[in-house]
Amino acid sequence: MARMTMREAISQALMEEMDRDPSVFILGEEVGVWGGTYAVTKGFYDKYGPKRVKDTPIAENAIIGAAIGAAMVGQRPVAELMTINFAFSAMDMIVNQAAKLRYMFGGQFNLPLVIRAVGGGGRQLGATHSQTPDAVFAHFPGLKVVSPGTPADAKGLLKSAIRSDDPVLFIEHATMYQVRGEVPEGEYLEPIGKSKIQRPGRDLTIVTYCKGLELSMKAAEELAREGIEAEIVDLRTLRPLDMAPVLESFKKTNRAIVVEEGWKSFGVGSEVASRIYEQAFDYVDAPILRVAQKEVPLPYNRTLEQAALPQVADIIAAAKEVLR
Amino acid sequence: MNKGQLLDWYYQMVLIRRVEERGAELYQAGKIGGFMHLYIGQEAVSTGIVAAREPRDRLITAYRDHGVALNCGISAREVMAELLGKITGMSKGKGGSMHMASVEKNMWGGHAIVGAHLPIAAGMALGDQYAGNDNVTICMFGDGATNIGYFHEALNLSKIWNLRVLWVCENNKYGMGTAVERASAVVDIRQKAEAYAMKNGQVDGMDVVKVYQAAKETIDFVRRESQPYFLEVITYRFRGHSMGDPERYRRPEEVRQWQENDPIGIFRRYLLENKLADQKTLDEIEARVERDVQDAVEFAEASPEPPLQELYTDIFVD
Numbered sequence: 001m002a003r004m005t006m007r008e009a010i011s012q013a014l015m016e017e018m019d020r021d022p023s024v025f026i027l028g029e030e031v032g033v034w035g036g037t038y039a040v041t042k043g044f045y046d047k048y049g050p051k052r053v054k055d056t057p058i059a060e061n062a063i064i065g066a067a068i069g070a071a072m073v074g075q076r077p078v079a080e081l082m083t084i085n086f087a088f089s090a091m092d093m094i095v096n097q098a099a100k101l102r103y104m105f106g107g108q109f110n111l112p113l114v115i116r117a118v119g120g121g122g123r124q125l126g127a128t129h130s131q132t133p134d135a136v137f138a139h140f141p142g143l144k145v146v147s148p149g150t151p152a153d154a155k156g157l158l159k160s161a162i163r164s165d166d167p168v169l170f171i172e173h174a175t176m177y178q179v180r181g182e183v184p185e186g187e188y189l190e191p192i193g194k195s196k197i198q199r200p201g202r203d204l205t206i207v208t209y210c211k212g213l214e215l216s217m218k219a220a221e222e223l224a225r226e227g228i229e230a231e232i233v234d235l236r237t238l239r240p241l242d243m244a245p246v247l248e249s250f251k252k253t254n255r256a257i258v259v260e261e262g263w264k265s266f267g268v269g270s271e272v273a274s275r276i277y278e279q280a281f282d283y284v285d286a287p288i289l290r291v292a293q294k295e296v297p298l299p300y301n302r303t304l305e306q307a308a309l310p311q312v313a314d315i316i317a318a319a320k321e322v323l324r
Numbered sequence: 325m326n327k328g329q330l331l332d333w334y335y336q337m338v339l340i341r342r343v344e345e346r347g348a349e350l351y352q353a354g355k356i357g358g359f360m361h362l363y364i365g366q367e368a369v370s371t372g373i374v375a376a377r378e379p380r381d382r383l384i385t386a387y388r389d390h391g392v393a394l395n396c397g398i399s400a401r402e403v404m405a406e407l408l409g410k411i412t413g414m415s416k417g418k419g420g421s422m423h424m425a426s427v428e429k430n431m432w433g434g435h436a437i438v439g440a441h442l443p444i445a446a447g448m449a450l451g452d453q454y455a456g457n458d459n460v461t462i463c464m465f466g467d468g469a470t471n472i473g474y475f476h477e478a479l480n481l482s483k484i485w486n487l488r489v490l491w492v493c494e495n496n497k498y499g500m501g502t503a504v505e506r507a508s509a510v511v512d513i514r515q516k517a518e519a520y521a522m523k524n525g526q527v528d529g530m531d532v533v534k535v536y537q538a539a540k541e542t543i544d545f546v547r548r549e550s551q552p553y554f555l556e557v558i559t560y561r562f563r564g565h566s567m568g569d570p571e572r573y574r575r576p577e578e579v580r581q582w583q584e585n586d587p588i589g590i591f592r593r594y595l596l597e598n599k600l601a602d603q604k605t606l607d608e609i610e611a612r613v614e615r616d617v618q619d620a621v622e623f624a625e626a627s628p629e630p631p632l633q634e635l636y637t638d639i640f641v642d
Contacts, residue, residue, distance in 0.1 A: 023454075025454065051454070054485075056481070057477070057480060057481065057484070059477040059480065059481065061443050061473060061474055061477045061478075062443050062446065062477035062478060062480070062481040064443070065440070065442070065443020065444045065446060065447055065474070065477070065478065066443060066444075066446050066447035066450050066481060067447060068443075068444050068447055069443070069444040069445060069446060069447020069448035069449070069450060069451060070447045070448070070450045070451035070454065071447075071451075072432065072444070072447070072448060072451070073382070073448050073451035073452060073455075074451060074455070075450075075451045075454050075455070077447075092437055092440055093440070093443065096437055096440065097437070097440055097444065101433075102638055102639070102640075102641075103418060103638045103639050104415065104418060104419045104423045104433075105414075105415045105418075105419055105423060105425045105427075105433060105434075106413075106414065106415035106416040106418050106419065106638055107416075107637065107638030108414075108415070108425060108426070108427045109427050109432075110641050141639055142639050142640070144640070164641075164642065165641035165642060166640045166641050166642065240640075
């Protein structure tokens, strides 16, 4: 084990996989000479050279299209989108091509590609650069959507994503690169499509992932001081969604809230709550509540932005509400 | 070009024509669903292009893809079965008319979103460049695709990264029902390649021999120079954009005029005038096509539907 930041864990995963498999290469805006706009690929260009760390034009369709084509003929590209907000420029490439080509051609080829994208609000970047549209991408069959909440999971899941023969959208959070945690060294893989209990508890279940995990862990500590023990289930992967640990936890606590950074309407919370109602209705002791972003485009002003984003206090309030 | 090769091209061109004519009948009879875009009138283009490639060169095209599929060696049986949505189609009936592909034949589809396969083609060439081989990716698309962002991102990328792509624009004068001059700032489409400092040329797409020669030269150029090349092929589709096209955007006389330049007729005259084939030989080829198409239709109609379990296969590998 080594203590490191989320940024270091992601870098380590990339580097280990590039060292392990020569078919892995990186492409994206400013990934090379610049070293990555979030410094994840700092030093990669010097180590691996321009063939394996490819700076692209600012052209998201070309980036994702090139990754798809290279994957079709047997390489393992890791395409970086500077932010997930730019994925909208390449929406057709991601949801209409990457997610569908294998099925449409009867499984004749695989698409072993990873799209790394940075999402999330809280950095005063304004409405177009601050979104958490994870649920949008998780809507489409054919695309795996992974979003880790700890450095260890970031490493283990990214390594699995690179080895996966399917297209994986790997969503990182812009405010979490400095989050520290224990990370196993060397060969360490976490399975895609498996939820995980990040904190055991008996009183209520908090279902969350990514930034929501960071906030929920803080909320759980405060709740514990009041004698409330929350069990936290980290989804880690949105598609395929693993509900088993969620249902198991809920059958024990009979109360749940779902915490996500994206907008509440048509979101991850709606999906998880529906599935609990469908599959564990007899265990429901209180309405399942959703903690999410206010239904507004994120403003620049810091006070307004924070007011729109879900906070620890919102989680505590929702937890107390379902326990009332 | 030897005689056997030329006669094989004749077979392929007539095969495309007849497969599509039978396909149109089956469509009218309700046995083929969805959209179906006929290649009739453009047979010389794909026949000449595909004949010029090495087997290792990759082919990718748009949704008007039956011709390319047959030229690449996908059997008429598989094409017809895919049109009918049967399990014996190359994509198990999941792709249909617009998504014909056979990795085994180095034919990578059949892509139905206009322009979307252009960045993917650049990516295939990138994959080959990364692997260190000198395969050429041949990417075919219509004039309509040259007005969409994909086109510009893909051409630019292929040039800055020295990717081995032969871009083949089939200019058939209309993007759906909108004439080139109403949709494109430049009518001479190959000029668009100039914006990317890309070598380019133009060829008569109704003459298979000319198409073949141009393709041969340009594929060699791409392989040798490790550079993309933009080839504009002037052609014309005799049928509507798709099966449900009222064709209000063009006059019947215009269509008739082009039909006088039928690529099959032109090639037929070429073979006869140059004593490369006699009437009897060509009649025999046509009779063989007729038998093969009949066999393909019977095969497709007799083939089973995909079992319902197929709904859930091929989404993910694991």
